[in-house]
Amino acid sequence: MKYLLVLAVVLVAFYIWRTNRERAWEEAVAKESQRHAAKPRHPGQPAPPAQMVVCHHCGLHLPRAESVEGSLGHYCSPEHRRLSDS
Ligand SMILES: [Zn+2]
Secondary structure, three states: OHHHHHHHHHHHHHHHHHHHHHHHHHHHHHHHHHHHHHOOOOOOOOOOOOOEEEOOOOOOEEEHHHOEEOOOOEEOOHHHHHHHHO
């Protein structure tokens, strides 16, 4: 009778452990799918990476759109273009 009680306790403990594990797994899966659903997606429209150029005079890296073009390359400012090109 004593062993039956021990067996019953072990079975109940195993049942609780298994239930908790399944619940944790389901929560993890739900969280993962929410994360994927919340992530904004723009297929076919990836953000274009800004092309970086290096100032020919001082070596500063800057986006090409903000650079000043000279005969020897790109510059961070008209002042540096004047100093290097002349
Ligand atoms: Zn510069």
